[in-house]
Amino acid sequence: MKFYPINLNLKDKKVLIVGAGKVALRKFKRLLLTEAKIKIVSPEFNQEFESFLKKDSEQYTFQKRKFRNKDLFGCFLVFAATNNSELNQNITVLARKKNILVNTVDNAEISDFTLPAIVNRGELLLTVSTGSSLPALSKNILDIMSENRAKIIENIEDDKLRKNIWLFDKCCEI
Numbered sequence: 001m002k003f004y005p006i007n008l009n010l011k012d013k014k015v016l017i018v019g020a021g022k023v024a025l026r027k028f029k030r031l032l033l034t035e036a037k038i039k040i041v042s043p044e045f046n047q048e049f050e051s052f053l054k055k056d057s058e059q060y061t062f063q064k065r066k067f068r069n070k071d072l073f074g075c076f077l078v079f080a081a082t083n084n085s086e087l088n089q090n091i092t093v094l095a096r097k098k099n100i101l102v103n104t105v106d107n108a109e110i111s112d113f114t115l116p117a118i119v120n121r122g123e124l125l126l127t128v129s130t131g132s133s134l135p136a137l138s139k140n141i142l143d144i145m146s147e148n149r150a151k152i153i154e155n156i157e158d159d160k161l162r163k164n165i166w167l168f169d170k171c172c173e174i
């Protein structure tokens with residue numbers, strides 16, 4: 001196992017995302033589910049950020065400019081999520097020197113952590129990782145699991161077992 005699974009409490013922790021493209025947006029949306037203080041630095045923002053750019057929020061700030069070394073100050077986590085591989089690598093080296101955990105979106109080998117695919121219902125969290133070897137497969141596995149759920153349940157002949165599964169669904173709705 002290359003990566004150690006861990007669930008982080010990000011309450012009031014400073015998290016920096018460098019870059020605001022499609023991949024950064026995905027990291028951002030997942031961070032919004034936590035209580036992290038998020039800062040995003042990027043000269044260009046993907047248009048899906050627009051609705052967030054319009055709103056004032058205590059949870060996030062956006063800086064429309066290039067990355068500067070001092071952006072790392074006080075950070076607990078960093079996402080190097082630009083389309084410039086060399087820059088992502090430089091950010092990784094700088095963050096590591098400051099003991100900040102870093103996810104390098106285009107290079108799992110130098111990342112301190114990777115993100116799994118998730119299904120989240122309340123406090124229930126299902127995650128799938130492939131140790132970064134087949135990233136697109138992680139999401140696929142979860143999709144197939146949920147698509148197949150209905151069919152699997154229909155085919156369970158044991159009434160008691162089927163009821164227990166519905167009970168599980170009820171818990172997931174909380």
Ligand SMILES: C[C@@]1(CC(=O)O)C2=NC(=C\c3[nH]c(c(CCC(=O)O)c3CC(=O)O)Cc3[nH]c(c(CC(=O)O)c3CCC(=O)O)/C=C3\N/C(=C\2)[C@@H](CCC(=O)O)[C@]3(C)CC(=O)O)/[C@H]1CCC(=O)O
Pocket residue numbers: 026027030103104105106107108113114115116117118128129130131132133134135136138139
């Ligand atoms: C699960 C998910 C979580 C998330 O990112 O939030 C995630 N990738 C997702 C989507 C996705 N990934 C890719 C595509 C385009 C696919 C296509 O269509 O071709 C799409 C779809 C899209 O982008 O729409 C391709 C890809 N991904 C990575 C590379 C390597 C590189 O760039 O060098 C390449 C390009 C090379 C390749 O294909 O191999 C790298 C990583 N991706 C990881 C996670 C980490 C390992 C996880 C694991 O251990 O399995 C890791 C190491 C980095 C990290 O931790 O970030 C998320 C699903 C979220 C959801 O929607 O639920």
Ligand SMILES: NC(=O)c1ccc[n+]([C@@H]2O[C@H](COP(=O)([O-])OP(=O)(O)OC[C@H]3O[C@@H](n4cnc5c(N)ncnc54)[C@H](O)[C@@H]3O)[C@@H](O)[C@H]2O)c1
Pocket residue numbers: 018019020021022023024041042043044045046065066067081082083084085087105106135
């Ligand atoms: N981790 C994953 O799941 C995954 C999936 C697909 C692709 N990738 C890789 O992730 C990288 C990013 O992909 P994307 O689709 O988000 O790219 P993108 O082109 O949509 O976005 C790149 C962002 O980086 C920003 N940027 C560029 N220079 C910068 C600088 N000096 N300072 C701050 N921000 C800067 C740009 O303004 C832009 O917002 C690519 O290298 C791609 O290969 C990773």
